[in-house]
Each structure stands twice: as structure tokens, then as C-alpha cells.
Amino acid sequence: MTGIDIPVPAAGAGTTRIDDLPVREELRGKSPYGAPQLDVPVRLNTNENPYPLPEPLVERIAERVREVARNLNRYPDRDAVELRTALADYLNATGPDSAPELGAAHVWAANGSNEVIQQLLQTFGGPGRTALGFEPSYSMHSLIARGTGTAWVSGPRADDFTLDPETAVRAIAEHRPDVVFVTTPNNPTGNAVPAETVLALYEAAQRAKPSMVIVDEAYVEFSHGTSLLPLLAGRPHLVLSRTMSKAFGAAGLRLGYLAADPAVVDAVQLVRLPYHLSAVTQATALAALEHTDTLLKYVEQLKAERDRLVAELRTIGYEVTESDANFVQFGRFPEPGGARAAWRQILTRGVLVRDNGVPGWLRVSAGTPQENDAFLDAVRDLKKEQEQHG
Template identity: 45%
Template structure:
């Protein structure tokens, strides 16, 4: 078998490994912030019917501009958005990659505030965009003055703000987003993958009159649609047109479009589980605090917990008991996705036994 030294791999990719969390078959998987409630049967049947209708025409390319889907996404988000202000792709990661292809590159630069979503530096690397990550303030929070200062000092082409932040769960206020936008002349991307779980007002309320602001969303989390790979972004129509320049032809398949349209037609039903997930999130926070651990403020569907002497040991012991969680590499911490009531009970019971 050959290795990377025997093929002309890009020099900056040598020594790199593919991104990915462990995919292990366990009874309770709470490691990648999926919505473990799943798809209701009535929604599943609607998806199947729409997919079946599309299969007959799979010899033809999909609708390249998918205006029907963009219209449904605009209706779902509200705020008076027009279909031309929406764009979709195969997960929000592809949305971010397209944004970096359009606005980044070797002559630009990007910054964020870490710890944050680990795909940001990967997307920057893939797009040959210089990337820097500034440390967050105490308890992983961000203030308007701090963010604006770092942006002015670095003068990047792209700023990424994740709200609520992954992996810490920390929300970002509109005041911070406004200060960030005013601090430079580049593209500000607010990653709202977990927005449906947050009590903070969405950055969508700031879009009007801000042509350099882009709000990225996903159907993976609140919609329980991770396997369908549907991400989308709201922005000024001109910024959306920039993404259309770099997109691959027919990048969103007919089947993906059909499945997304079916899910959006049942958005209220699919989002009914959000309240239950938030309840289990708060339950985790309360119970781990009673165990003598520290849970950081979370506005997402997961909780970052601190206080483990050996995070790897706790991770392995939970895995042995059929519970898969995530070690995100922050010392003495582990991240727990809020699952169903029974999944959360299993997690908390096993954790309590280990810490007793």
C-alpha cells in the first residue's frame, strides 16, 4: 500500500487526518448533538411519498436553483425574507465552504473565537484561507468590546461567530454581533446551527441593511434531519449570488430537495420535541451540578461539563456501559448531548455510579 509521500498531495495537507467523530454502535449515542427523538411516522411517510415521486425523474438533473425550497425556507424563518435571500447545500458545512470559496482564499483571512466548531479551521485550510482563533473570555463568553477589538486588530476578510457556540453551548447576544459587524468591512458569518434551542433572539433580525452579514442554519439538529444533509443560509441577495458563483452544478439533489420540502411542511410537528430536548438539557445541568461537577451555560441541545480528573477514563467507562459521549479536547471536560428522557436517565445514572 502506498502512502502520502508517494503521491503528489498538496503540501499543506500532509500530516492531516479526515474530520469525524466516532461512529460506534451503542444503545445510547449522545456524542454528535443529534436529535435522538427521530422522525415522526406521519413525516416519514410524507418524505417517502415525495421521494417516490422524484425517482421517476432521476434521469434528469435536479432543479439547479431550487426556488421552491428557498421559498419554503424563507417562510420558515420569517423576518420578511425573500426566496432570493436563501441558499441551501448539503449540510451547513458546505454552506460555510462555499462562503470561504467566495470570500476567502489566500489573499484573505478568517478569524473566530475558540474553543469553537472544529470544522472552521478545516474549511479554512481546504479553501487556502489563513485562519486564526482568538481565545474566548472567562467561562467561554464573548463581550462586544472584546470581539470588536480582536476584529479591528486583525482586520480579517471573514469572521465566524457560532451562536450558540459548539462545543461550549454559549449563546452570543445581538450586541456582540452588531459590534462585530461594525468593526470591519468583511463578511460576518453567524453560525446558528442550534438556534432553535436558544432563548437569544436570532441574528436574522439584524439582516436588513447589512449586506455583509450571513446567517447559517441547518436542519440536522432541531429537525432531526442529520442524515439528509440539509444546511442553508440567509443573507442579502447579492451575497447569495456570490455563493451561486462557486457552487458545483446541480449540487443539491432532487431527493434532498424533496425530503427537505416534506420536512418543512411539518415544521411545527418536528419542532415539538425541541422543548423536551431543552428540558433534558436543563436536567443534565441540574444533576451534574449536584454531583459536584460544573456545567457551563448552554443555549443548545448539549452541555459542556467540567470537573473530571481524567476525561478519557470517564469517556471509556461510559462507553463500556453503552453510553457514547464526546471528549472535545478541553481539559477536564466532556460534552453530553441531551437525548430522550430514558437516554438522559441512563447517562446520569451511569455517571453518578462512577463518581460515587
């Protein structure tokens, strides 16, 4: 066989950048979503549930996975009917009494709430269409919009990071988006959006287009109030997005889901990839749903720790945004550069928090009592240093 001469790359080859590739114009100069995972004693930067899954649940997961492992030569249930039924049962059991009764037809599940959002934007957004969100908020909304070719419009928040209904309604009327995002409790600020405000935005969105309104309830189990599930009745353009990453302590599972009118569930199946949820994922999620009562007890502990963080931070002298989530936004640090400098100083004390890019503010996840003590000691030291050099 005759050899083939393969040209040798010139010196300096292998330094190609993303922008050297023929990527879509709206992706040029952008950075992927990410949070630093540094090797430090206390990591409170990604809103994870700090408590490992209880041993009985771990054993039940092993049992369920062992059962499906015998048939991994076959595709999983493409429509995940058993899982969707169990998720609907969970929503019916934990939602307000005024919420409509849900079944599998009202629920869709995917690989994390990010895939749920992606499928919704693939279905209702796309080239020539626009999504609107009120920032600062969950940055993946705009990133997924960009990835699906959907134009993004940033709507306003008040100085205290709440949504002013009149201002938000004007933004919807002005931009007439195809998709409106409302995040409650909001990430990274932690504050919840009242049901009356969401209802006003939904009605405005229907007058303007009509549009789909996606309510991201990733942290709703930690809220002082209740879910917006009752608003689904009679509102086919409303979608509630949820996750098992936070309250269920299953961030590594990657399971998100939505509740909506059955027509929405039918619509997202037009864009979903075939057999997108593995048999192992479905089995693990079903096992977790069998232990809801135990897992929600951890939620109550985290809510108490969150409230302790709020009170202690204010006592130390920091400003704190009202939080209905499992994290707290605190500040204010002098800008420019104050929040980043504070982040580094806290890190030198072995505690990793999140710099979300909101000028003057940082975010800390509620951890175990011991982790929260370490964080509070770090910010007390930081406050003393600031006062000494102020």
C-alpha cells in the same frame, strides 16, 4: 494480442501515507473531522435529535420522493427555488417580529451547513485571505478554511467560554480578517452570543476590512433567546447559517441553508457546483418543512431534557457551561488526561459522549429521557469513584 508485463510492487508496498503524497503543505500532518461511532447502547456524542421522524412525515417523504423519481433522468431544479421559498417562509414564521421579510432571493441551500460554509469561504476566503473564529468552537470552520486555502486565526474566549466584546473587537482590528465566524449557540460549549456582541463584531469587521461576518446558528432553535435574523436588515456583509440536521431531526438528509442579502446569494452561486442539490434531497426537505409544527414539539422536549441534564450534573457536583443548544459541556476533570479517562469510564458503562479536546471538559447530547437517565447514572458512578480515589 501481446501481453503486457506489469511490474509487481515490492514487498511492503501499499503502506503509503497521506504525507507521502504531493498534498498541499497546509494539509500535511492534519486529521480529518470525525466522531467515533461505537456500538454501545446509548450514543450521545454527535448532537443528533434522538427522536425518529414521525410516521406521517415518513409517508409524506415517500410520496414526494416517488413523484420526483419518475423524472430522475432529468437534472433537478438547479436553483432549488421551491425549497428556498419554503425555507424563507419557515424563517419568516419562526423568526422575531422585528426580522426583515425574507424571500427565496435571501436564502441559499446546500448539502449540509458545512457545504454552505465551504461555498462562503470559496467565495470570500481563499489564498491570500484570512478567516478568524473564536475557539473553542465548531472545528469544521478551521478545517474548511484550510481546505479552501484560507489562512485561519484563532481568536480568544474568556475562561467561561463567553466572548468578551472588547477583546474580540481588538482581535478583529489586529488581524483584519476577510471572514469572521461567530457561533451561537456555540459548539462545543453551548453558550449563546448576545445580539449586541454580534453587532459590535460586525461593526468592527467593517472598520477593519470590510469583512464578511458568518453567524453559525446551527442550534438556534434550542436557544433560550431568539435568532439574530433582525440584524440582517441593512447589513449586506452579514450571513446567518442554519441546518435541518438538529431541530428537524434530519441529520441523514444533509441540508443546510443561509439567510443573507440577495447579493450574497448571487455571489455563492459563482462557486457552487451545477445541480448540487439532488431532486431527492429537495423533495425530502420540502416534506419536512410541511411538518414544522410537529418537529418543533420535539425541540421543546429536548430543551426540557437539556435543562434537566444541567441541573442534575450540577447536583452531582460537576461544573456545567450555560447551554442554549441540545447538548451540555461538563467537567472539570483534572488534566492532563482527566477528560479522556472520564470519557473511557463513561463508555465502559455503555454511554458514548464526546471528547472535543477542550482540556478538562466533555460534551453530552440531550437524548431521550431514558438515554439521559443512563448517562446520569454513569456520571454518578464516575463521581463516586473519583471521590473514593481522590
